[in-house]
Amino acid sequence: MKRIFDIDAWKVLAHDLPKEDKRLQESMTSIGNEYMGMRGMFEETYSGDSHKGIYLGGVWFPDKTRVGWWKNGYPDYFGKAINAVDFVSLDIKINGQSVDLAVDSFTDYQVCLDMKEGVLYRSYVVTKGAAKVKISFERFVSAAFKELYANRIYFENLSAAPVELEVTSFIDANVFNEDANYDQQFWQVLAKKANQEEIALKAQTIANPFGVPQFTTLMTAEHHTDLAVQTAKESDKAVSLTLAGQLAAGESKVFEKRVIVVTSRDYEDANRLDAAASDLLAKQSQQSFDTLKAAQVAAWAKRWAKADVVIEGDDEAQQGIRFNLFQLFSTYYGQDARLNIGPKGFTGEKYGGATYWDTEAFAVPLFLSVADPEVSKTLLQYRHNQLPGAYHNAGQQDLAGALYPMVTFNGIECHNEWEITFEEIHRNGSIAYAIYNYTRYTGDESYVTGDGFDVLVGIARFWADRVHYSKRHDAYMMHGVTGPNEYENNINNNWYTNFLAKWCLTYTDQIADKVSEAKRDEHGLSSQERSKWRDIVAKFYLPEDEELGIFVQHDGFLDKDLTPVAELDPKHLPLNQNWSWDRILRSPYIKQADVLQGIYYFIDDFSQEAKKRNFEFYEPLTVHESSLSPSIHSILAADLQMEDKAVEMYARTARLDLDNYNNDTEDGLHITSMTGSWLSIVQGFAGMRVREGRLHFAPFVPQSWNGYQFHINFRGRLLLVSVAKEGSKIDLLEGDDLTIVLDGQEVILSN
């Protein structure tokens, strides 16, 4: 744990520039608007260790798969989010010398990510020789105007003598990915422009042999400033404009850089990018920075009104939950059905790819409650759009139906570990579960009987082909899988995977009754095929242990040495940093909820006794070395009225990045696991469930809190749920009357 920010309800605030933790500070001050985003690196020159990262949603490069030993079925490429052409960098010169905090003397440093506004502020007083200048930065990528990056800088001369100020503004295609395999550059410059009015650079991703479309981006910058234009310059891979002026003692000057970013993702004809950029530039050019910023603040206010969570009596928890929601919304807010939620969002390069099963398992339930249903539906639609890729992936494994990828940008699998790519197929179950979850929550059956059914049929057919019949057991089994617990690979009959596969077959068969005959015919879905599904369901092998009264993680699990984590010498933890992979695989230690993930999905379908036995068996073996693990345990513990355990697990998820728990936040934020703290509060502490179309709550308040409030969007209503030690209250803020169930009692809510 490393806390380098102040505790503040709405701000990520620091008064220090810890040079050894510069990357961590950058990660934590990332901003984004789904369309694009960036780490909190400085605009101005910084010669110390830093990770400059600017990313555009859905702009990527297919990097050739490199493995020591090829295995049939491996994908041809690994999709990599690439660092965009740099439109942020500036060089600031005072009396001819570049400001560079890595070497300069400075005081009054402050950085502040205002989560309420969605604006990043930074300021300091720098001394260059006799000159002393206060520099104050503001920047945002607009939630109201997606193509706009806005940056304003105030310079105030604090010295007695005049100061010569010079600012050079760049657009620079000379960028690298830190995770590039061979120091490859992914951008080639197509066109450059640099004049007094604007600088612009058009670039295209380099060619690839995989038929993946090349992306073209155009960045155009204009500058609003008291400074005077000096020189516009084009170099090999960059353009720049230098502006300058004199600051008298005590005088202030302002500099604004506004960049319009357009890409070929939005314009089929890449030649239209120039005109589009001009239009967009013109659209904002006459507006003041303050007007543009007000629109940004208003957009965020609207989001917060739907989603804010207030925690009374625990400012750390308060900051944690808001930070998580802020970064999650910065990454994704459902505005583009072609996008998804990458595990690091716009805050780093690790993991490549944009889309993991995290989205369906962890993000959909949150977006269902904190945003309009369209946001979640857009996430479902994303998978429908990528159904051809899923069929391709199944075909790569010689299997029928659709296999959704572990990692992808375009539906085609792009991960290349056989034990994950070929085996961690439970992901298919979560894709189906998200459809079920959406339908249950919204009451809207139009998706599941429409496009959703296409997805379900593809998934059901995959499972029906992936099982095999074991004569000896007169049962259908599933060998060679990796469950959510990636600390075991290539196991047989993972209970979670089998359970989900069985459920998928049943659910698809049920939905097949509800869809039109035309829809069934479209898929050639015969009664024979459905009866085969039912046969598989009837004989689906699910490992259980009667003596222990538990579902068994997989066939061999109980043969392990089942020493609980608590009996390990703590020096071994985290296992993934201290043990060989071999030792981890053979151990009983569970990276993240596996059997318990299945119980969580269908939490109302198991008896409290069964849930308790499984929780008490598996939780002591769980090391929670995935950031996705604690929240599921928190919710189940709350369900089992193990409140202390629920709070303990919550604590592991709420400030994961703010306190750098895993000591890796310098690489970027854990975006998808940011849902965990919200899920823990709402589904855990407040016990929110949807049962037969009704919202249920059964709240409690953690000991150390005074109370908490959160917003819930449900079927056209906006609710404010207020939980205090003395009791809970639910207000209907918007929408028609609604009957809910609170602590087992029906309550009618009126506006």
Place this chain on the structure above:
Amino acid sequence: MKRIFDIDAWKVLAHDLPKEDKRLQESMTSIGNEYMGMRGMFEETYSGDSHKGIYLGGVWFPDKTRVGWWKNGYPDYFGKAINAVDFVSLDIKINGQSVDLAVDSFTDYQVCLDMKEGVLYRSYVVTKGAAKVKISFERFVSAAFKELYANRIYFENLSAAPVELEVTSFIDANVFNEDANYDQQFWQVLAKKANQEEIALKAQTIANPFGVPQFTTLMTAEHHTDLAVQTAKESDKAVSLTLAGQLAAGESKVFEKRVIVVTSRDYEDANRLDAAASDLLAKQSQQSFDTLKAAQVAAWAKRWAKADVVIEGDDEAQQGIRFNLFQLFSTYYGQDARLNIGPKGFTGEKYGGATYWDTEAFAVPLFLSVADPEVSKTLLQYRHNQLPGAYHNAGQQDLAGALYPMVTFNGIECHNEWEITFEEIHRNGSIAYAIYNYTRYTGDESYVTGDGFDVLVGIARFWADRVHYSKRHDAYMMHGVTGPNEYENNINNNWYTNFLAKWCLTYTDQIADKVSEAKRDEHGLSSQERSKWRDIVAKFYLPEDEELGIFVQHDGFLDKDLTPVAELDPKHLPLNQNWSWDRILRSPYIKQADVLQGIYYFIDDFSQEAKKRNFEFYEPLTVHESSLSPSIHSILAADLQMEDKAVEMYARTARLDLDNYNNDTEDGLHITSMTGSWLSIVQGFAGMRVREGRLHFAPFVPQSWNGYQFHINFRGRLLLVSVAKEGSKIDLLEGDDLTIVLDGQEVILSN
């Protein structure tokens, strides 16, 4: 299958230059003398597709491990046999134009690898304009003078007019590995010399960050010829000498190139290489080519006298077995304890590394019988020398004791697939088995109670730490292994691995009684530790199925869909080219003997009924997609008197490369599996066993053969075993009287 050579008892002979199969012809005409070797590429210029490959035993480069996803325990580098500085290439000009069979007209092409002599011959008549010249090549690397490569060429002018002949002889460091990751060159030139007397080039492998010593090699060439020296030349990475002369009509001239190859492997002080090369050069300089060649032929005659196998009535089989022995001996003849038997020997680059468990499992039993015991002992000693590496490897997996590597040059594991590197640990069992096998065969206990004991203790300690105790079963188990059947990975309780591990513990404990107290103390081997071993042995879990009466390959095997190979549509075969890895892993199909490998190792320890039940259960599920598979099945089938099956399996191993069965011989020969045909004949057809210090035979003759003869070296005797349809005869060629058992009857053999 593709046969591009004539059937001949002693020769690999072709009268064609099939340009599309040039690489295949090169592989098949490889020569070697353990110290160095080369593919059969041409000396002269050839502009068509070809793979120039020259390798020096034990000269390698540690190539940085590249994997998509790092796993704790992976080795830092992959050891790669690197293409040596090219000392073979020549350019031959006739009337100023280079001879190049890729484009020139030629007739009377013939290439002949004489396996009796160990000499490669080649000749043709080439037409260049009006000139017509017969060129005849001979070359060998000397089995009698390891540093010597000798090359003689006769030029005969068949045209009516005189012909200008020019030969340029190179030593060229500008070489690549075909399997290099990034077109990297591994040699840097240290020194060059080119004058009328000799040309020489000293080169060093490039630096590496792994502490692996860099190798320095020095090639020095002198030329004996009727041609006159023209120019000596040094270029950036090469040296050359050009010689020329005129051939009158009908006139012949001779050109000889002799190269001395010395390396820093043999001279601790690399500065001594020059003096060493001078000495060696001088040593042979006064000898004629014919004298040098006679020494080569004599050395091979000696080998053949000890090892030849004669097959009567089947010339294809005859050629097959001699080719296999020839290439095996070319790769390894036990002259350097630091060397081992790479799967492709000096014939290609695939697989990297020099040493696999193939050596102990397949090569040691052969060398025991066809060479002096020192050859096998040298192979054992190799592993003893690498014991520190084996301890390192176990440590990499957080385990005690010694884990011999899957692939190595220096004892340090250099393979990087977790399912192999971390899991295919049965290899450790074969290392111990080879010690047992040597001891049983030779009757010499000095190794096993000396250095061998060090190896056994390391291995036993590994197994004792690698098992875990399963409370539920009150048994020791071994999870997470890959057996010899690499078509299953990460399985639990592989019968073969468990059986071998259990045997290792028992055997080491037995030997511990025989070694000195000092030796036990040296290892700190206490009675407590040995009693722990005995406890593990007593409770070692071995999966068996009572109903089927078989040993079970691993815990989950019988739950599979056990459809036999014969019921598969043949279009699916070979599986490794037609199925996804996922499908292969989940299938019941066995790449190579697994349970049956264990039964083979201890063939006398199981009842015929047990052997039969296991053979009949597993063989129909086996696809033999490893070249190491058929021979084990052949031997077991012969043991079970299933003669047809034994012959069928033999046929799959005997001419694997000669007929290019697997369609991959262009990459190089399958050196280690070449033992298989010999094992099938001797241990299979002739039923050779060693029981309580006595040789046993129980021979039969395959239907299509008239008979066969082979040599056996056993405890100071040389036997000739002659098997004919009418009966078998065993002659003692050398050594004292010996009692053997033939078809169950004791026979006393006298010289």
